[in-house]
Amino acid sequence: MNRLTIVKIGGSVLTDKDKISFPEPRKKIIEDAARDFSLYLKKHPQERFILIFGAGSFGHPLAEKYNLADLNSKSKNKIGVGLTRNAVQRLNIFVLQKFLERKCPVFSLPPASIIEQNKGKIIFFDTKIVSALLERRLIPTFFGDVVTDKNCEFSICSGDQIAAYLARKLSPQRIFFASDVDGLFTADPRLDPAAKLIKRVKRSQLKNIISQKSKTPKRSDVTGLMRGKLKEISETKCRIVIFNGLKKGNLLSVLENKKIGTEIIS
Numbered sequence: 001m002n003r004l005t006i007v008k009i010g011g012s013v014l015t016d017k018d019k020i021s022f023p024e025p026r027k028k029i030i031e032d033a034a035r036d037f038s039l040y041l042k043k044h045p046q047e048r049f050i051l052i053f054g055a056g057s058f059g060h061p062l063a064e065k066y067n068l069a070d071l072n073s074k075s076k077n078k079i080g081v082g083l084t085r086n087a088v089q090r091l092n093i094f095v096l097q098k099f100l101e102r103k104c105p106v107f108s109l110p111p112a113s114i115i116e117q118n119k120g121k122i123i124f125f126d127t128k129i130v131s132a133l134l135e136r137r138l139i140p141t142f143f144g145d146v147v148t149d150k151n152c153e154f155s156i157c158s159g160d161q162i163a164a165y166l167a168r169k170l171s172p173q174r175i176f177f178a179s180d181v182d183g184l185f186t187a188d189p190r191l192d193p194a195a196k197l198i199k200r201v202k203r204s205q206l207k208n209i210i211s212q213k214s215k216t217p218k219r220s221d222v223t224g225l226m227r228g229k230l231k232e233i234s235e236t237k238c239r240i241v242i243f244n245g246l247k248k249g250n251l252l253s254v255l256e257n258k259k260i261g262t263e264i265i266s
Contacts, residue, residue, distance in 0.1 A: 004048045004134070004172040005255070008163045009033060011056025011144065012180035013245035014095060023057035023087070025094045029246060033178070036252035038102035048134045050166060051099075051106060052159040055144035058091040059084055068146055069156050071120050076154045085112065085146050092143040099141075107138040111145035111157050118150040122157065122165050130166070160232040167236040175238055176254050177229065178245025183262030184209065184230075200263050206234045233264070240264040 011017065013033075015025055041047075055063075066080025067073055092108060099106045114126040133140045142162050149155035160177075167175055187195040201209070209230060233240055243254050243261030253260050 002046045002048050003174070004050070004170060005174040005176065006050045006052065006163050006166060006172045007037075007176045007178070007251075007255075008052040008159050009054065009095075009178040009245055010159070010180065011054030011058075011060065013056075013178050014054060014091065015056030015058060017057045017060065020057050020061040023061075023091075025058075025091055026246075030095055030098050032248050033245065033251050034098040034102040034104065036249065036255070037099065038104055040252055040255040041104060045137075048137075049139045050130070050134075050170075050172070051139055051141045052163050053092060053095050053141070053143040054159045055088045056091065059088040059144055062087055063146070063156055068154060069120075071149075071152050071155060074152055076152065081146050081154050088143055088145060092141075096141065105138050106141045107133050108141045108143075109133075111142055111162060112147045115145075115147045115157055115162075116150065117147055117155050117157060119152070120149065120155045122161060123150070125165055125169070127166070127169050130170070158232075160229050164232040164236060167233070167238060172238050175233065175236065175240045176251075177233075177240070177242045178251060179229075179242055180244065180246055182244045182260075183242045198262050199259070200265055202265055203234060206230050206264070237266070 013026070014030060015023055062080065062084040063069055066077045066084065068076060068080060068084060089110070096106050096108055109129065114129065115122055116124040130140045142159065144159045145157050146154050147157045163175060166172070181189055182197050184198045184201060185195040186198065189195040229242075241254055241261050241263050243250050245251060250260060
């Protein structure tokens with residue numbers, strides 16, 4: 001079986017999360033990512049991939065406005081659900097188009113169609129279709145979405161949740177997370193100029209990092225910041241790298257196993 005790699009490109013890379021009133025995709029960043037991915041794919045046509053895109057400023061502000069992340073609310077605003085799903089699908093279509101223009105055989109799987117949750121946790125995920133697409137040399141593609149929830153009608157299913165679940169079920173060899181920072185730091189690099197990049201971290205150390213109190217100002221992100229990402233991936237067993245997806249060429253570099261970002265090791 002050929003190597004399987006999961007690539008998750010965060011919403012903070014695909015969009016400017018501060019532009020919530022009129023969200024726009026970062027066109028140049030997305031085009032560069034599609035170019036990098038296409039270049040690697042041409043050199044490694046047998047490698048299998050799963051792509052996951054974050055929702056960014058298209059999804060998070062609406063999800064927060066309509067309280068879709070509240071797991072205690074038994075009734076959700078149906079118009080809010082529809083507006084949020086429509087917004088994240090618009091971003092997804094834009095990103096898919098850029099990858100298709102680069103001859104990347106992406107095949108979109110809306111999470112709401114194949115995932116069900118209970119209290120915000122995935123309880124059903126039809127991974128058979130994912131395996132079938134991989135066998136046909138297509139690239140299953142997901143995005144952060146609003147899905148049905150047995151406890152509270154609907155809940156948020158983040159791209160990080162999807163990546164972690166697929167990692168447990170499909171046992172990829174590599175998972176790469178593109179973020180808007182260079183990786184994990186000793187402190188928040190946006191607030192502390194003395195913050196240093198952690199180039200390698202053991203899984204056993206992740207719990208301590210997750211439990212650290214965040215000093216980051218509150219941002220409109222209903223799926224959580226870096227700590228939420230770490231919590232989702234802490235139990236996966238494969239090689240994981242968190243890197244800066246805003247820097248041109250970084251996606252190609254990480255695919256080629258060059259040393260960038262933070263590598264999470266056993």
